[in-house]
Amino acid sequence: MIxxxxxxLGGLAKWLRFCGFDATLMRLAPDKPGSWPPPRPQTHILTRQVACQRLKRPDLLILAAPDPEGQLAEVMQRLRLSARHLKPLSRCSHCNDPLVSLSRDLVQGRVPEHVFLHHRRFYECPRCHRVYWPGSHIQGITGALRDQLEQLGDRGVAPRNNRP
Ligand SMILES: [Zn+2]
Known part of the structure; x- marks a missing residue:
């Protein structure tokens, strides 16, 4: 799903990527429908601008929640997404690029010592070279969504940029 x-809604885009969804930010102007991309399969447009409603696009979701976590819950609810649709630790929350597996040998010195010692699986963003691992990725997510992610067993941490 794209x-x-x-x-x-940059915060929402980040949380969508945490969950493994392809999320691209774009400027949406309700008064310039010509600047909007054509509808594509499996693609949803997310906004809080009520004025977009007049465009009557079937791929448009106008969100009410003011905060990213609430918006994410709203998206999941309205598109009937559940834990099985989520793929945490599969996409960089900053770049949106798919993560690649990183050999543990290449991680030493790039993550805090305790993280290196306590984790076996690591992933890297090929674009920004951030390292991700199962951990406290979902600390900012509340409620039902956190439970769903915990059931999946993948709780990745997005550390600061650790360029080699
Ligand atoms: Zn990245």
Missing amino acids: FLVDFP
């Missing part, structure tokens, strides 16, 4: 996310 999401085109209205520019002010």
